[in-house]
Amino acid sequence: MSNPIILELKNVTVYVNRHTAEEIKILNNVNLIVRKNDFITLLGSNGAGKSTLFNVIAGNLAIDEGQILIDGKDISHLSEEKRTKFISRVFQDPKLGTAPRMTVAENLLLATKRGERRGLHLRQLNQHMEDFKKITATMPNKLSERLKTPTGNLSGGQRQALSFLMATIKKPDILLLDEHTAALDPKTSAELMEATQKRVTEDHLTAMMITHHLTDAVKYGNRLIVMKDGQITQDLNANEKAQANIEELKIY
């Protein structure tokens, strides 16, 4: 039995310097099916096309050929802003995920309305404080004590934890994690990975995660994809992944 398909990429190709002598395909005829509750880890060397794949799914990079479907709907030409209704994302750089001059609570409040119309209603921050307290308490780094702190004053680990919460506070159809623990120290990184795993399982999220940690890639998730030169070269399911040996993967 398999879960329904959430995301589908059909023959997606992206060129740079198209129609010139230096034409390169940074994504080359990629086909991918993501099913509900998949937690896919994505491996590949720099320039393999992992981030390009995420940019294409999230909509900040237009595709030249092919189709992207979410829940069977073609979203290939939907703007990045509109796609946020379905897709949320955590970036590698802690600075990118949060608004530095706004407080933790204000950031969370913005995220509760991801992909929605924002009108002239009063924001009602205080009514949300209870919830925010609870949800931040699930993260490491004492984030729950810093709700009224501008995020610019948080540590990198706290900011990434917050970015992750912001991406999941309103349940996305697909969660894209772009090396979201890479900028953190080993301990903080491990804590955030644990929290990620917990949240993805408990909330039955569908997620894709880029990582350069081979151990993380093998340990987490139920599927492992390896990319090279803009193509998906390996797509291992949970069983195959369990048998895959780290040494073998190193050749990617």
Place this chain on the structure above:
Amino acid sequence: MNLITSAIGQGLLWGLLGIGLFLTFRILDFPDMTVEGTFPLGAAVSVTAIAHGVNPLLATLLAFGAGMIAGLITGLLYTKGRIPILLAGILVMTACYSINLRIMGTSNVSLLGKQTLFSTKFLTSLPKFFDSVFLGMLIIIVVVALLALFLQTDLGQSFIATGDNEKMAKSLGINTDQMKNMGLMVSNGLIAVSGALIAQSDGYSDVNMGIGIIVIGLASIIIGEVVFGELTMNQRLIAVVCGSIIYRFVLLLVLKAGFGTNDLNLISSLVLALCLMLPTLRNKFQLNRIVERGTAIPSKERNENE
């Protein structure tokens, strides 16, 4: 005494310019040169309308609309046309010069003998110079209250987020282009109103009255920040108005010291440059404890972290 009252009144009327510029310069975080065109545009529109017998209040509202349109054009050039904001602002500012001449028909229009916002019975019954204090205060209170309220709405928060971290705002589904256009429109609308008020207060509109305006607006913002330090968003709006008033006092002192009105643009630039360099100078001479600056990270928070 008269001079002080006059400075406060002028400071309030000019304060609207500071608040308008605050929306783009501080919240959206880019310098909008359009103001050099929209300030005289507001003056030109309102003065010409009043000279043609339009009710002064309506004429001031017309100025607001004209400023909004100019702001929208800058916004579209920037967001849709992908022209860098500095250049987009300069383009519209330059275009406004011709538009202003077209509107006024000549480079200078006087309001001598016409009804302005300042000629209502109540205002003329006030002691000298108190009319601009009263009218300025009234308008500032209304505008600051409305803006403060707006910034607390979902839309207002999206507006702030756009300036704070555009990439994040986009990833949360905020249409950042729309936010920038909206900010530029409201900002330039308010600045045009400021121009309209100053023209009515001075009794004339001149096509060259926009030169150096952005420096005056920035000076209000920066002086407010230097003097009052770390504040909440609502307090910052008020700090801008206070900065504008303080700036008028500085000018007063400068004039008292024997400089002429022709020197004012030079003085304005000097004052602004000095205020902008203050953080660097402070670090250099370790004046940290003596001067607190508005945009710095609050030191209280930092101590908690350590």
